[in-house]
Amino acid sequence: MQNSECKIQNADTDSFVATQVNSVRSSSRYLLAVCLHSAFFVLHYGATAQAWQLIERVLARVGTNAVTMTDVRAARELGLVETKPGENPEAVALERTIERQLMLDEVARFSPPEPADAAVAEEVAAMKLRAGSGLDALINATGLNDERLRQLARDTLRIRAYIAQRFGMSVQVTEDEARRYYEEHPAEFIRDGVQIAFEEAEPVARQRASAERLRSTIEKWVRDLRSRSGVVIVGGEGGSVPPSTSPR
Amino acid sequence: MRCFTLFLVLALSSFAAPAQAQFGRPITEVVLEQEGRPVTDPVIVSLIETRVGAPLEASDVRETVGHIMSLNRFDDVQVSAEDAGSGLRVRYVLTPLHPVDRIEFEGTLGLPEDDVLRAVVDRFGNSPRAARTPEIVESLRMEYRRRGYANARISSRLVETHDPDRATLIFEIESGRRLVIADRRFTQRDADVQGTVTELPDIKPGQPFDDDVIERELRAWEDRMHSRGFYEARASHGSEITEDGAIVSVNLTRGPRVVVRFTGDQLPEADLERLVPIRTEGSADEDLLEDSSRAIEDFLHARGYRDANALFMSQEQKEELIITFDVDRGPRYLVRNVSFTGNMAVPEAELLALIPLKAGEPFVRTTVAGGLGAIERLYRTRGFTRAEIKAGESVIVPENAADPDRQTDVQVAIAEGPRTLIGMVSFAGNMAVSEPTLRILAMVSEGQAFSEAEMLAARERIDLEYRNRGYEGVVVTSEPTFAESDTRADVVFTISEGPQVVVDHIIIVGNRRISTRTIQREILLREGEPLSFSALLESRQRLAALGMFRRAEVEVLGKGGETRRDVLIEVEESPPTELGFGGGLEGGSFLTTGDTGLAEERFEVAPRGFFQIGRRNLWGKNRRVDLFTRLAVRPRDPPAVSITDPPPSPAPTLPEDPLEDLGGRFYEYRVLGQFREPRAFDTRADVVVTALVEQARRSSFNFDRREARVEAGVRLSPIYSAIGLYSFQRTRLFDERFTPDAPPPLIDRLFPEVRLSKVSASLIRDKRDDPLDPSTGTMMIVDGELAARAIGSEVGFVQTYLQGFYYHRLPAQRRVVLALGARVGLAHGFTRLVEGVTIQDLPASERFFAGGDTTVRGFTLDRLGNEDTITSTGFPTGGNSVVILNSELRIAVVGPLQATGFVDAGNVFLKASDLDFTDVRPTAGFGVMYRSPVGPIRVDLGFNLNPRELVPGMQERSRVLHILLGQPF
Structure with a gap:
């Protein structure tokens, strides 16, 4: 900083000016040194504070089961849960993983038939395909092994079998319901820029209305499961590491 | 420039590769923290899968998190x-759950605290989740509004506690002003039809508004109306909150006054209410009337009135509903004969046993139907899968038309059909269990009769075997294929095994004083081994049987589908110290010395008290130490006086009586200290060390005893136990009720104080259903005892005592138990020369005595005997052999009251060789028993069926009253 009022008590004004110039030069160097050292300290200690790397934590509790960070990552990258474009993938994946756990707990109460080994192997292959080139990194980060992959595949097949048994593969819909679907989703029945007639579109409209009804029935079921169970989303910033209090 | 360069170098070096977890790198340190403190809990530490020196694996981290979270103690685990x-430092930060274990209220509640707490607990439980607090606050607000506090202010806060980690949920309530009823409006829905209700519920303006109070008053009004026959009276209410208070609107329905009448054949008065429950149900709707009609008909059918009907009619008159049941019983049908046709494989006698209808009994169709069902099941189990059983009935018209009864023949026609035998038995889908093993389990073989019941039992046995091997998801089905005109069935058992579940970690929590090893010993599950269903069940039973825990739970954690599951054993220890004390009165007939010096039976009541203190779970094991003390104060029996010598003149000074200054009282006491070590020295035996000091009164003498003993008991099987015992004791007799004319046995004169060192062994077989009050089963005990001079005894003898008891519940509507008992004791003294005199007898404290409330009840305590064992003054000396026979009927009367009738017999003989089963003295009697919370309390009156004159000029008492706690045998 410069003090324009700073004067060296010297009758020689030239000396005063020279002193002022020298002062300015010294101050600038001092300033630069302070800035650089400050930046150094900030960067050094800031980086040091990030030395602890969070590798696992609990994101939610479903009854006595924990849904962890790696669970959600595995579920998302293996395609066990779906996220749509535009959605927050982390938050949605967590919700879907919670729902998957709720469904598994419900399925376990009724002990559906064990899936065949061939079906399990096929599902494992499908999961690996969905993970694609990121499979190795996923395995490294989450500790997945063949046994765990088989277990995840088996769980998926058990859920599917239970849902098929409980809700069926399709739901009967009336003509009115099919027509309502046709009227509410006109874009799905456009051919050559023109909406096809209902009579022609009816089979497809029925099928899609049935699928939608089945989907909403299953969603309601999952909502009921959630309302009955003790799901707790664990608080705290995902990804921040709590400060260490133990001496190194 | 130099500074800048230096900065760049330093900054880049510190910015180089952020320390990220590199799986596969070795772990140099593992840190556990909870709320800023290191965690040293060995339970938590044992669950950490990441180990120092091993590479960091993501799977180990995930598994550790899963283990810790399954304890249900933590909200989060961050790794x-x-x-x-050279490696990595791994840190686990645990965030504990703070479950709510207390709910408190502060402020001005306005309502009783119990009511407010109940409003929370009824809906949210005793330990609501903290996340539901807003919901609880809203629920409380609604409750307060309902109770008249429309403006109650309610807030909450959670106070966490540590060690253990819990939380207290505190509600701050300011109830505010309570509303009053500003107005009430009654509306009677059926006034124009039923007339106006004159009596209204007591709800008045000015009363505090409280929904509960209003509800109670409306229910009371309904009850009052019901009691006057207006069974359909109903009341409901609504309320509106205004600035001035609450406006209560009450809707009333009076309904008609219901009158029930019966015409035609009469029904028993005592059954009317049950058959036509209009009053108790508070309804006269059509469904209830139809049910009542059916109930009456069923009631009569069950008594042989096959054609009975009970039609009802409802008639509405002014403000009344008259319901009339017209009962027509019709004739009564009695069974004359039951016959069978078509039965080739099953003899008629066997079929008759399944139809519980005898000639002369009422003919009841439901009984016949039940019998037909039983016959069909019998045929099915014998392989007749197509058997058809039908019954017909022929009614014999009576000669006398006025005869109200009809004789009925029941004809059961059986079409047996072919008998199906099992052909080939095969298994599919089994990998873990071999076919030979499955065949043994199924117990189904070629040539055996085919039955579905057997197939089911076979499937269940196979299923259990798989579950015991950890295959919790196993599914076993069986499919028969019939051939050769249904005479052959080939059976295929298909097994879908599913994955095998293995025990991962066994986690024990909750124990503070009890060592983990003590608990582990009872757990039959092992880490790394299959999760066995039976082992899990038995582990739970064994933990409970320890008796050390108030609560002990064994839970399998983890999700279905996981093949490695943790087992969590959570215990809550019982209080380590037990205190007990009590007092009361003991009543019974005892022998005392009469004025003439002869034995007299006198009923005495003596105050009695006890105190005991026990400490369990010592040094981490189920060790136990107890101190038991008991004291009773009895009148002291004066010393014996000779009946032949005339009283000397002047009267001799009585011997110094140490108790004389205590008012002639005798203190009977017992002080017992005991130490119990279960599974001593890692064996199956429980060892008990006892030290005993007692002073007691018997019929012929008093005694004091000091004893130390060690016993070891082992349960050989669920019904067999064995006990070995060593005892060292010193017994002193005093105040003997003997005279020179009726002296005590020689051994007692030579050894008024005797030292005994003896060993004994017992074998027990106990198959009773209840040790306190058995109704079925048997119990047998064999005792043998040896006292020898070689091991320090002053007197040597051998003694054996055999006991057998049988209990059988008789087939009767009430609980009637037949109890039988037999006890035989034999003893033989070893010969010994004392002061030139040869003795071969047992000291008084070891001889057999009988008579009293637990042996032969027609006699006072110890008074049973013959001329050899009862002195001329009437005091018993005991004998070397005894036989006691008991028989009793225990009949439940009402509730906890029971009546008993008994016949006892027995005798005491001087020598073992004198034992004579034909020389038993009979008694009989009766009594009552009350099953109190502490056990049966009995009062028995026994009658001596053959009183004798063992004392010249003095007949034995003919009856004796006994009071005791517990059953006599």
């Missing part, structure tokens, strides 16, 4: 890693 030079 982080830091570069530590």
Whole structure:
């Protein structure tokens, strides 16, 4: 900083000016040194504070089961849960993983038939395909092994079998319901820029209305499961590491 | 420039590769933290899968998190890693759950605290989740509004506690002003039809508004109306909150006054209410009337009135509903004969046993139907899968038309059909269990009769075997294929095994004083071994049987589908110290010395008290130490006086009586200290060390005893136990009720104080259903005892005592138990020369005595005997052999009251060789028993069926009253 009022008590004004110039030069160097050292300290200690790397934590509790960070990552990258474009993938994946756990707990109460080994192997292959080139990194980060992959595949097949048994593969819909679907989703029945007639579109409209009804029935079921169970989303910033209090 | 360069170098070096977890790198340190403190709990530490020196694996981290979370004690577990030079430092930060274990209220509640707490607990439980607090606050607000506090202010806060980690949920309530009823409006829905209700519920303006109070008053009004026959009276209410208070609107329905009448054949008065429950149900709707009609008909059918009907009619008159049941019983049908046709494989006698209808009994169709069902099941189990059983009935018209009864023949026609035998038995889908093993389990073989019941039992046996091997998802089905005109069935058992579940970690929590090893010993599950269903069940039973825990739970954690599951054993220890004390009165007939010096039976009541203190779970094991003390104060029996010598003149000074200054009282006491070591020295035996000091009164003498003993008991099987015992004791007799004319046995004169060192063994077989009050089963005990001079005894003898008891519940509507008992004791003294005199007898404290409330009840305590064992003054000396026979009927009367009738017989003989089963003295009697919470309390009156004159000029008492706690045998 410069003090324009700073004067060296010297009758020689030239000396005063020279002193002022020298002062300015010294101050600038001092300033630069302070800035650089400050930046150094900030960067050094800031980086040091990030030395602890969070590798696992609990994101939610479903009854006595924990849904962890790696669970959600595995579920998302293996395609066990779906996220749509535009959605927050982390938050949605967590919700879907919670729902998957709720469904598994419900399925376990009724002990559906064990899936065949061939079906399990096929599902494992499908999961690996969905993970694609990121499979190795996923395995490294989450500790997945063949046994765990088989277990995840088996769980998926058990859920599917239970849902098929409980809700069926399709739901009967009336003509009115099919027509309502046709009227509410006109874009799905456009051919050559023109909406096809209902009579022609009816089979497809029925099928899609049935699928939608089945989907909403299953969603309601999952909502009921959630309302009955003790799901707790664990608080705290995902990804921040709590400060260490133990001496190194 | 130099500074800048230096900065760049330093900044880049510190910015180089952020310390990220590199799986596969070795772990140099593992840190556990909870709320800023290191965690040293060995339970938590044992669950950490990441180990120092091993590479960091993501699977180990995930598994550790899963283990810790399954304890249900933590809200979150965060795992982080830091570069530590040559390896990684791994840190686990645990955030504990603070479950709510207390709910408190502060402020001005306005309502009783119990009511407010109940409003929370009824809906949210005793330990609501903290996350539901807003819901609880809203629920409380609604409750307060309902109770008249429309403006109650309610807030909450959670106070966490540590060690253990819990939380207290505190509600701050300011109830505010309570509303009053500003107005009430009654509306009677059926006034124009039923007339106006004159009596209204007591709800008045000015009363505090309280929904509960209003509800109670409306229910009371309904009850009052019901009691006057207006069974359909109903009341409901609504309320509106205004600035001035609450406006209560009450809707009333009076309904008609219901009158029930019966015409035609009469029904028993005592059954009317049950058959036509209009009053108790508070309804006269059509469904209830139809049910009542059916109930009456069923009632009569069950008594042989096959054609009975009970039609009802409802008639509405002014403000009344008259319901009339017209009962027509019709004739009564009695069974004359039951016959069978078509039965080739099953004899008629066997079929008759399944139809519980005898000639002369009422003919009841439901009984016949039940019998047909039983016959069909019998045929099915014998392989007749197509058997058809039908019954017909022929009614014999009576000669006398006025005869109200009809004789009925029942004809059962059986079409047996072919008998199906099992052909080939095969198994599919089994990998873990071999076919030979499955065949043994199924117990189904070629040539055996085919039955579905057997197939089911076979499937269940196979299923259990798989579950015991950890295959919790196993599904076993069986499919028969019939051939050769249904005479052959080939059976295929298909098994879908599913994955095998193995025990991962066994986690024990909750124990503070009890060592983990003590608990582990009872757990039959092992880490790394299959999760066995039976082992899990038995582990739970064994933990409960320890008796050390108030609560002990064994839970399998983890999700279905996981093949490695943790087992969590959570215990809550019982209080380590037990205190007990009590007092009361003991009543019974005892022998005392009469004025003439002869034995007299006198009923005495003596105050009695006890105190005991026990400490369990010592030094981590189920060890136990107890101190038991008991004291009773009895009148002291004066010393014996000779009946032949005339009283000397002047009267001799009585011997110094140490108790004389205590008012002639005798203190009977017992002080017992005991130490119990279960599974001593890691064996199956429980060892008990006892030290005993007692002073007691018997019929012929008093005694004091000091004893130390060690016993070891082992349960050989669920019904067999064995006990070995060593005892060292010193017994002193005093105040003997003997005279020179009726002296005590020689051994007692030579050894008024005797030292005994003896060993004994017992074998017990106990198959009773209840040790306190058995109704079925048997119990047998064999005792043998040896006292020898070689091991320090002053007197040597051998003694054996055999006991057998049988209990059988008789087939009767009430509980009637037949109890039988037999006891035989034999003893033989070893010969010994004392002061030139040869003795071969047992000291008084070891001889057999009988008579009293637990042996032969027609006699006072110890008074049973013959001329050899009862002195001329009437005091018993005991004998070397005894036989006691008991028989009793225990009949439940009402509730906890029971009546008994008994016949006892027995005798005491001087020598073992004198034992004579034909020389038993009979008694009989009766009594009552009350099954109190502490056990049966009995009062028995026994009658001596053959009183004798063992004392010249004095007949034995003919009856004796006994009071005791517990059953006599």
